[in-house]
Amino acid sequence: MTRAISLHEVSKYYPKQPSPAVDRFSLDIAPGEFLVLLGPSGCGKSTVLRMIAGLEDITTGELLLDGEYSNDLAPGDRKMAMVFQNFALYPSMTSRENIGFPLRFEMPGAEPGPRVDETARILGIEEILDRYPGQLSGGERQRVAMGRAISRHPSVFLMDEPLSNLDAKLRSHLRAEIARLTHGMGVTTVYVTHDQAEAMSLGDRVAIMRSGVLQQLSTPRDAYHLPENVFVAAFVGIPRINLLQATVIAPLSGGMWIDLGRQRLGLPEPLSFDHQMLRIQQGRPIIVGLRSEAVRISQPSQAHAGEVVISGIVEHVEYQGHESLVHLDTGSRPAIVPELEAPRPAPAPRTGSRRAAGGSGAGLGKLAQKAARRIQATMMDRDGGTNATDSVPPRPTHSPAAVIDRPEGSPETQTGDLVVRTGPDIRVRRGDRVPLLVDLAHLYVFDRDGNRICPAPTQQPLLE
Numbered sequence: 001m002t003r004a005i006s007l008h009e010v011s012k013y014y015p016k017q018p019s020p021a022v023d024r025f026s027l028d029i030a031p032g033e034f035l036v037l038l039g040p041s042g043c044g045k046s047t048v049l050r051m052i053a054g055l056e057d058i059t060t061g062e063l064l065l066d067g068e069y070s071n072d073l074a075p076g077d078r079k080m081a082m083v084f085q086n087f088a089l090y091p092s093m094t095s096r097e098n099i100g101f102p103l104r105f106e107m108p109g110a111e112p113g114p115r116v117d118e119t120a121r122i123l124g125i126e127e128i129l130d131r132y133p134g135q136l137s138g139g140e141r142q143r144v145a146m147g148r149a150i151s152r153h154p155s156v157f158l159m160d161e162p163l164s165n166l167d168a169k170l171r172s173h174l175r176a177e178i179a180r181l182t183h184g185m186g187v188t189t190v191y192v193t194h195d196q197a198e199a200m201s202l203g204d205r206v207a208i209m210r211s212g213v214l215q216q217l218s219t220p221r222d223a224y225h226l227p228e229n230v231f232v233a234a235f236v237g238i239p240r241i242n243l244l245q246a247t248v249i250a251p252l253s254g255g256m257w258i259d260l261g262r263q264r265l266g267l268p269e270p271l272s273f274d275h276q277m278l279r280i281q282q283g284r285p286i287i288v289g290l291r292s293e294a295v296r297i298s299q300p301s302q303a304h305a306g307e308v309v310i311s312g313i314v315e316h317v318e319y320q321g322h323e324s325l326v327h328l329d330t331g332s333r334p335a336i337v338p339e340l341e342a343p344r345p346a347p348a349p350r351t352g353s354r355r356a357a358g359g360s361g362a363g364l365g366k367l368a369q370k371a372a373r374r375i376q377a378t379m380m381d382r383d384g385g386t387n388a389t390d391s392v393p394p395r396p397t398h399s400p401a402a403v404i405d406r407p408e409g410s411p412e413t414q415t416g417d418l419v420v421r422t423g424p425d426i427r428v429r430r431g432d433r434v435p436l437l438v439d440l441a442h443l444y445v446f447d448r449d450g451n452r453i454c455p456a457p458t459q460q461p462l463l464e
């Protein structure tokens with residue numbers, strides 16, 4: 001048996017805490033689905049899991065199991081098995097006894113032997129059944145812990161960072177094993193991790209959290225390729241996406257550029273629909289996101305259609321064996337996303353509407369009018385408003401919104417603002433100025449609130 005789990009507007013307030021640990025969290029998990037809760041430490045992942053398990057009361061909102069209201073269902077009646085980070089085996093029991101222990105309560109009077117043997121076979125741990133936890137390696141102990149969960153034939157697995165105490169090699173091995181087991185058994189699984197690589201490789205879908213709030217619920221592929229906001233973009237993907245503070249230059253006389261400070265990216269004409277939508281941002285601070293694969297070090301003569309040329313000074317080359325990561329200074333200002341690693345973020349000040357300029361339902365007519373007004377206003381601000389193409393709009397005087405910030409007193413231009421992936425044999429040295437080809441088909445733009453505006457967040461009506 002496997003179960004559907006729904007959380008509707010679920011919040012959790014702990015006493016004496018200024019902000020909720022989980023804030024109006026909604027999620028529908030299909031029977032048999034493998035869902036990963038991903039986010040930095042303290043964002044509320046374990047609290048969500050514990051509320052599903054019944055180990056934590058829900059302050060407001062509803063938990064439905066197979067469509068039935070279950071907020072008050074006792075943990076033992078939920079038919080869920082949990083696997084934790086610390087293996088929690090009874091030290092005085094052998095592996096066999098540890099795996100069979102919960103069966104004594106679930107199947108009173110029945111002989112647990114066959115179930116234990118079946119579980120041991122699935123996990124490949126027959127040979128360690130008669131050993132005590134003290135005689136097992138970390139990986140073996142975790143297998144026994146999983147065996148204890150599996151042998152119960154639960155309807156749901158809840159896993160809270162089950163691999164984080166293990167070394168990297170074992171982690172990747174057990175990760176594959178968990179994927180095989182849970183899919184094979186078809187049991188709904190909710191898996192908590194702060195490791196984005198783990199989340200991406202395991203989950204049918206990932207729910208990315210920040211400060212108790214769900215940021216994005218999507219397939220791992222969409223989390224990487226279509227991050228809904230700058231936080232998700234920065235949290236998912238290794239190396240981390242390059243995020244640069246920028247402004248849009250869009251003179252009425254035509255053409256459009258993204259100003260990165262010392263250099264500009266000219267958007268290729270005819271402008272794509274997504275790029276046209278950026279017109280409305282003229283004069284406002286934006287964040288440009290470039291994943292490391294969107295930029296390559298190559299001569300301008302090698303540029304493909306859609307690639308534009310800038311340059312950077314090599315700061316550092318990180319040799320990784322199969323590739324190298326080249327850290328460059330392009331004279332841009334990196335955008336900083338707080339809370340990515342913070343133990344517990346301070347509550348963010350409310351910053352206007354979440355709706356992006358191109359948000360769902362916004363008609364193009366309205367957008368175009370807004371854009372025209374914005375352009376007009378910018379032009380009027382300028383000296384005579386004559387040669388708009390050559391004049392760079394004034395730099396924003398304030399840091400753009402809560403999620404984008406430059407620490408007070410930090411230099412205008414920081415070094416190493418862009419990381420580019422190259423082959424392992426790249427021959428560049430610190431201090432070299434190298435040409436960079438930026439593929440604008442892989443350009444991300446976020447507005448001052450951190451919401452993605454390019455590629456446009458929802459399907460927009462096409463230009464006539």
Ligand SMILES: Nc1ncnc2c1ncn2[C@@H]1O[C@H](COP(=O)(O)OP(=O)(O)OP(=O)(O)O)[C@@H](O)[C@H]1O
Pocket residue numbers: 014015017021039040041042043044045046047048194344
């Ligand atoms: N019993 C509690 N009393 C008060 N605050 C709590 C309690 N349990 C958790 N919190 C707080 O709730 C927030 C969310 O905690 P939670 O353990 O769910 O985060 P997490 O994302 O699982 O973090 P981690 O990855 O570090 O385990 C944190 O700020 C934490 O300090």
